[in-house]
Amino acid sequence: MVRTPSFDKNGLKKGTWTAEEDQKLIDYVANYGCSNWRQLPKHAGLSRCGKSCRLRWINYLRPNVKRGNFSQEEDSLILELHQSLGNRWSTIATHLPGRTDNEIKNHWHSSLKNRSTTFRSNPTIGNALTRGSSCKEDMRNETYDIDSVLDHATHNILESTPILNGPVQISPSISSLSNTASSSTNSKSFGVEDDACSRQVIGVSVDDFWTEPFLQDFDGNISCTSDDFLKPLFDLGILFPPCSIDDQENFLFYGLQIEQTNEVQW
C-alpha cells in the first residue's frame, strides 16, 4: 500500500512519507501556515514538491481529517450524491465532514462502485430509486430542494460529530497512516489555524475518534433520531424505510434501519 521512496531527476523525493517528514510539515504549517505550497518544502526543509506537501497535509495531516471505516450513513450519502453529481469528489466531500475527496474517491472505487452497479440493476432498489426521483422532483416543485436537504443532513452530521464540537488532538492513528510513521505525533498538539476548516486546534483528546464518529454522544448513546436527521431524506425519497426490504443485501443499500422506536440503529 505504500510506494517505495525514490528521487526524481530534480532530486525531489517521491513515495511514502516518513514520520520525520510528516513532523517537519506539521511543524512548519503550525508556525507559518500554508499560503504558498511551492515555497513551503524549501523553507520546511523537505525534499518534496509543493503538490506532494499539499496532498499530504490535506489528506492526512490536517486536523479533523477523519479516518477509518465509512459508516452506512456515509455510504448512503455518497451513493446518493454520486448519482446526482457524478465524479465531483471534492463537492461530494463537502457534504461529509472530515472526509477528503481522495478518500471518498478511493472508497468509491474499492467498494461503493460495485454496490452502485448492483443498486441500479436490482429491481427492488430500482423501483425505489424511481420512486425517489419522482418524489424528489415533486419536492423540488414544492417546498424542498435537494441542496438544502443535503445541507441539513450535513449540518446534523456536523452537529452530532464530537470531533467538530470541540478541539481535537491529532490522533495516534495518523501515525499508522504512513506505514513508516512512528508514534511521534501521539501527543503532539499544536495550534493551527487551518485554512480549510478555520478552526483553532489545540490538544484535547476525544475518545474513539475514528470508531464512533457519528451520531453518538460522549456516553455512546445514539443521539440522532430519524426525525432529526433522516426525515428530510425520507421525505425526498433519498432514503426509504426498510418495510419493503426483504433481505440483508438490499438493506445494505439503504444503509439504515429504523426500529419501532424510530431510533436509528447502526
Add this chain to the structure above:
DNA sequence: AAGTCCAACAACCGCCGAACC
C-alpha cells in the same frame, strides 16, 4: 508452505481555471 489473485489505499500525474504580473 508457496504461489497467485485481488482489494485497499497512499501517492503521483496531468489538466484546468483563477489569480497575478
Add this chain to the structure above:
DNA sequence: AGGTTCGGCGGTTGTTGGACT
C-alpha cells in the same frame, strides 16, 4: 491581452497485505 504561476481536481498507478488455491 497574453503569459506565468499556483492551487485544486479527478484519473490513474504502484505497492502491500490478506484471502484463496
